[in-house]
Amino acid sequence: MKKKYFTYAGIVAALILLGMFVSICLSTYPFPFLPPSATIDPVTNTSVDENNMLILTGTTTLSWYANMSVTLSSCPLPGNCTGGTSSWDEATIIPVADGGRNRWRSEFDLSSHTPADYQITVATYSSGSNYSLIQGAPIATGRFTLGDDNAGPEAIHKRSPVVQPYIRTNPLMQAGNTLIITGITSLAPATPIAWDLHTVTNITAASPGESQGTTVVIEGTEGVNRWSIAINNGTPGPGQYQIVISGNPAADASPTGAVSTSLNFAVPLNTGISGNTTGKPPGSLHYIAIDTLPDLHADGVYVITGTTSLPAGQGLMMNVYPAAFENGSYNFSVNARDTGPNATFSETEVGVFSGASGGTLVVNGTGGENLWSFDLATYKFAPGVYLINVSNDDFDTTTMTRKYGDLFSARAVPVYGNSS
CATH class of the missing domain: 2.60.40 (Immunoglobulin-like)
Known part of the structure; x- marks a missing residue:
């Protein structure tokens, strides 16, 4: 019996080793059985772009489809980052073609951050019941100082975005x-x-x-x-x-x-909608209209505005998503090569999902027209055609259901590759 036991154990061990060997050979990561890890690139003034966005980068052993988060926490006291403010972002993981460590990237708008010491925490996360977020243990941490005018050379500084007259x-x-x-x-x-x-x-x-x-x-x-x-x-x-x-x-x-x-x-005027604008429908007393849009590029920050007959204080919902969703021709990609910085999609091509959503409030305007605005950052957008949809829909956070309103305005618009 002992001889047979050891024989069976040897066969099982050999199969396990063979499986590990095959997994290592087929894996795009050098150490697939080790806990996930990450590194954080040094944070300098070059990490702040012309839109006053802080671009954090680094490497990771996580796969391109993994859930990875980056948290910025202010430190009220030197060495103590508890009790301060924090902001969270879902990192984009970019596969590396040579089989080395993947790259990751995350963006934070510095306009809402005050000068202080900050801690960077990179971690995995998962979704629980009722869309709750379950944060994993940190896999990398780092620090930097967001300085004021009197800060030393080791600190980074905010930048004032330049608006070209238009x-x-x-x-x-x-x-x-x-x-x-x-x-x-x-x-x-x-x-x-x-x-x-x-x-x-x-x-x-x-x-x-x-x-x-x-x-x-x-x-x-x-x-x-x-x-x-x-x-x-x-x-x-x-x-x-x-x-x-x-x-x-x-x-x-x-x-x-x-x-x-x-x-x-x-x-006579052609009242049909064309181009990249959606105006007030002729003769309409109840409407939402989108102002003329600028040329949109990836890695940009834009203010989308419009007018409406709705009263000030009314909530509006903004959704930006691939236009191909409307005709059912959009396919999700499971190929890591499609998630690189040069990935694109059209109405007939396989693409990677990207988009944005959020809410805004109507504010008082003049001449019987009230106004609305929405800040749109395109840092996580793949180039392609998107649909911008503004409506008076609402979202019930208790039942996690969408409540449809009676007004909307939509416009298809291309998002071009990074202009830099």
Whole structure:
């Protein structure tokens, strides 16, 4: 019996060793049977990008599909990081082609963080019942100092994002014999804006213009201000037109420092929605509208704005997701190669999931239109076509169910690769 016992034990041991050998040979990680681990790259001023986002990076033995979190905790006292504020982010794990350790990346908006010492904690996590988060034990920790103006050279500092001056036009509307043109701008309230309407013949705008005028910028929300032009009585007859709108950020003499935009349109107006804007439906008294969108790139921060007939204080829900979800052509990928920084998807290609969701409140506007805004960061977006959907839906956190409202506005928009 003993001889047979040892024979069976030897066979079992050999099978176990063979299985471990095969697993090691097929694994993309050098030590698949060891506990997960990670490293944190040094945090320097170069870790803060032009959007004032802190980009944390490092390596890990975790696979690309693992759940990994990064937590920033402020330290009220030197060496004591308990009792301070904390923020959490789900890390993106990027597979490495040569079979070495994978890379990870996480982003934090520094605008909400005060100067202090901070602890970085990298850990795994899982989901419990009722969508609860179960945080695992730390697999790496690090520290850095977010300094003020008097901090030493070892500290990192916030950056002030630079907003390039712009003027954008929304879809045109017509009320009787009045042509209504609205838009958004980075120019300060009370800044004069000039407009010049031209007829277009053979793709060329006539000069001089058919009519001209001025208006002023009015205050909007989140630094996105507004302007409006009403061309009364002299509404142009049927034909092709171009309107040029321009202003001066420094309020100096034109054309020095001027910023402008132009829009070609036909009269009678085409009320169909086209381009990358969703305007107020003609004649609608109950609506949500999305302002003209800028060109969106990965690794960017944008303020998406719009108008609505809903009262101030009303909650809105924003969802941004691959447009291919709408026609059912989107497929989840289980190939690690599809999750790299150059991964893309279209309406017919296999892609990796990325998107954003959140809520915002309607604020008071002017002229019977209230305003809304939503901060959109695209650091975790793969390039591709996305659908931006704003609605008055609500989410019941008690029952974890979505309660549908009666209004929404949607726009498909491309997100391009990193522009840097």
